[in-house]
Amino acid sequence: MFGPRAGDLERIARMGLDAFVDEQLAAAAEPEDAEVQRRLAPLDTLSKTPGQILEKYSGDPRGPGIRRDILLDLQQAAVIRAVYSRRQLFEVMVDFWNNHFNVGFNKKFDYLLKPDDDRSSIRPHAMGTFRALLGASAKSPAVLQSLDNDSNVRGKINENYGRELLELHTVGADNGYTQQDVLDAARAFTGWSINTLREDAGKAGTFMYRPRAHDEDAKTVMGLRIPANGGMKDGEALLDFLAVHPNTARTLSLKLCRRFIADAPAESVVSAGAAAFTASKGDIKATLSAILRSPEFKASFGQKIKRPLEYVASALRAMDADTTAEPRMQQALAAMGQPLFLWQPPNGFPDTAGAYLGASSFLARWNFALDLANAAYKETRVKLDALAGKGDLIDGLAQRLFGGPLPASIKITLQPFASGRQTPQLVALMLCAPLFQVRG
Numbered sequence: 233m234f235g236p237r238a239g240d241l242e243r244i245a246r247m248g249l250d251a252f253v254d255e256q257l258a259a260a261a262e263p264e265d266a267e268v269q270r271r272l273a274p275l276d277t278l279s280k281t282p283g284q285i286l287e288k289y290s291g292d293p294r295g296p297g298i299r300r301d302i303l304l305d306l307q308q309a310a311v312i313r314a315v316y317s318r319r320q321l322f323e324v325m326v327d328f329w330n331n332h333f334n335v336g337f338n339k340k341f342d343y344l345l346k347p348d349d350d351r352s353s354i355r356p357h358a359m360g361t362f363r364a365l366l367g368a369s370a371k372s373p374a375v376l377q378s379l380d381n382d383s384n385v386r387g388k389i390n391e392n393y394g395r396e397l398l399e400l401h402t403v404g405a406d407n408g409y410t411q412q413d414v415l416d417a418a419r420a421f422t423g424w425s426i427n428t429l430r431e432d433a434g435k436a437g438t439f440m441y442r443p444r445a446h447d448e449d450a451k452t453v454m455g456l457r458i459p460a461n462g463g464m465k466d467g468e469a470l471l472d473f474l475a476v477h478p479n480t481a482r483t484l485s486l487k488l489c490r491r492f493i494a495d496a497p498a499e500s501v502v503s504a505g506a507a508a509f510t511a512s513k514g515d516i517k518a519t520l521s522a523i524l525r526s527p528e529f530k531a532s533f534g535q536k537i538k539r540p541l542e543y544v545a546s547a548l549r550a551m552d553a554d555t556t557a558e559p560r561m562q563q564a565l566a567a568m569g570q571p572l573f574l575w576q577p578p579n580g581f582p583d584t585a586g587a588y589l590g591a592s593s594f595l596a597r598w599n600f601a602l603d604l605a606n607a608a609y610k611e612t613r614v615k616l617d618a619l620a621g622k623g624d625l626i627d628g629l630a631q632r633l634f635g636g637p638l639p640a641s642i643k644i645t646l647q648p649f650a651s652g653r654q655t656p657q658l659v660a661l662m663l664c665a666p667l668f669q670v671r672g
Contacts, residue, residue, distance in 0.1 A: 233320040235538075235546025236672075241635045253524045256321035257517050260359035264317070271312050271556070275305035278351065282344050282373070282437025286429065293429070299343045304559060306346060307572040311557035311565075314545035325358045325516070326350075327541065328491055330573075331580030333369045333401065335378045338576050345374035345426075345437050346573065362484065362514035363475035366401065370471055371439040373426040379578060382426045384418055385445040394418030396578050402474040404483035409454050416451040420458060420466040481509040487583070488519065493528055494535040495584040501528035536671040537585040540568035543597060547604060547663050548612075550633050551619060555612040564603070567596035601663035605656040616655050625650045629659065634667045 233240075233256075244252045272278060277285055285302065289295040313323045330350065337343045353372040357365035369375050376382050381393035394417035399405045423446035429436040441464050451458040451466065456473045458466050474480055485505030489497035501523060508522035509515075523529060538546060544565060548555055555561070565572060569588050575581045582588075603609060605616065620628030626646055630638045638646070649658035662668065 234314040234324065234542055235549045236635070237549045238552060238632055249530065250525055253321075253521065256319070257359070257521060259319045260322040260325075260517070262319060264319070268313060268316050271316060272309055274556075275309050277302045277305045277347055278309055279347075281348060283434055285344060285347070286433075286436060291429075291433070293341050293344055299337075302343050302347060303337065303573060304562065306350065307562045307565075308557040310541065310572050311545060311548075311555075311561065314541060315548045315553070315555065315557070321520070322359055324491075325520075326355055328488070329354050329358050329365065331575075331583075332487070333372075333375055334575055334578050334580035335374045335573075336576040336578065337574055339378050339380075341437075342374050342378045345372075345377060348372075348437070349374035359516050359520075361475075362480075362509070362516060363471065365516070366475050367468070367471055369401065370397070370421070370424065370467065373437050373439055376424060376426055376439070381421055381424055384422050384424070385442075386422050386447040389415065389418050389422065389447070391415060391418045393421055397421075397474070400579055402483070403454070403477055403479035407479045407483065413453045416453045416458075417470060419447040419449070419451050420453065420470045422447045423464070424467055475514050476510070478506075478510065481506040481514075485509055485519065485523070488523055489528075490583050492523055493526075493532045498528050501526045533672055534670045537588060537669055538671055539581065539583070539588060540565050540570035540593075540597075541572065542671070543568070543669065544600065546668070547601065551604070551614045551659070553604070553612055553614045555609070558609060558611040560603075560609055561600075561612070564596060564600045567592070568600070569593045569596075597669070598660075598664045601660040602656075605660040605663070607656075616659060619659065625655070625658070629662055633662050634665075635672055 236244075247255075277288075280288070285298070286293060289298045292298070310327065314327070317323045333349075333354065335342050335346050335349060337346065349372045353365075353368040353375075357368050373382075376393065379393040379396050380390045384390040384393060391414055395414045397417055398409050398414060403409065423442040423444070425440055425442050425445065427435040427438045427440045443463060446463060446466070448461045448463070450460040453470055453473070454477075456470065458469055462469065482502065486497070486502050489502050489505055493501060504526055505519055505523045509519040512518035544561065547553075562572065566574070569590070570581055604612065604614065607614070619632055620626075626643050627637055630636065630643075637643075646658060646661060648654070649661065
């Protein structure tokens with residue numbers, strides 16, 4: 233989850249963790265919550281094709297405001313879904329895959345293509361099979377442009393997508409492939425390209441295969457022999473091979489265990505996740521089920537520092553906030569070290585504590601907590617007087633924010649802030665506490 237809301241911990245305790253995992257795995261197949269859809273409705277670029285976005289901006293991909301508007305819509309939507317969606321595990325996995333197949337908003341017009349990538353490639357396959365997800369990514373114009381495959385043609389090979397397909401998307405760096413494998417992987421995807429505005433305004437920014445640009449000679453990648461004259465089937469055959477490769481199983485299991493358990497997860501749970509991935513032929517739910525039911529996951533309290541998105545979303549969820557995830561909140565996320573959708577390299581935001589432990593990053597977290605408690609976000613509402621319930625103020629807040637009481641020594645330190653006028657400061661202090669900075 234992106235953190236519990238009021239009553240969640242008690243409900244999970246009653247039903248049991250494994251039953252909650254079952255519930256969240258099943259929820260991935262449900263439609264998006266009506267309440268979430270209502271909150272997303274003003275963010276109109278989310279539902280538009282690249283051509284429709286261009287039409288809105290008079291056909292000019294460099295028009296004033298287009299990049300800013302698309303980026304802000306994506307950023308706000310990510311926070312809104314993290315805060316309000318009942319499909320919490322699904323949204324965690326959407327965030328995971330958006331990082332795994334990162335598009336950095338820094339090449340050509342990839343900003344114009346990213347809404348469709350998130351909507352059509354990532355979200356429909358986030359909890360399906362890895363082969364379907366990998367195939368959707370391989371045909372995603374945002375990914376193809378970001379990794380230069382739109383310029384990868386016979387006789388003028390661009391290795392970028394072929395390299396990242398092996399290094400980042402599947403088998404992992406230094407994991408059994410050579411430079412020749414990279415070259416042949418790139419050759420397999422020659423001709424996988426994008427419709428341009430010049431060619432077809434109605435289909436601008438959509439996937440297209442250019443047969444004349446494809447290298448039809450035979451290829452070999454990591455022992456897989458791809459015969460000559462296969463056309464587009466060359467790339468599909470390579471995706472089939474890589475999607476279930478043992479090194480892919482281990483690489484993905486390690487990343488998932490790092491996301492859900494610890495920066496350096498135990499070998500036992502990484503192996504269990506990889507085995508489940510292999511046995512299920514890359515079924516993402518089956519892999520997650522093995523990891524989330526493991527003893528290592530159940531003993532993982534406090535082993536992961538919350539990344540900025542998780543910190544902000546968990547605070548908003550715990551405080552039952554009503555928010556639009558407004559631009560100022562996005563600036564706060566950037567100051568904490570996670571400007572959503574703006575990580576430039578193709579490897580996605582780091583998922584280890586060291587990337588977010590700097591003094592300036594933590595100062596930004598504390599400032600966010602103060603601003604949230606003091607109603608500085610104009611499009612965000614929190615009813616502080618309702619947070620603690622009817623009993624002791626500090627105990628009530630501790631139960632909501634930490635899931636249990638505070639040690640007596642800490643409670644005594646906070647006691648001077650437990651008067652009505654000091655409630656915002658008390659809430660901010662508790663949101664800044666180490667107990668709230670780590671995942672429960």
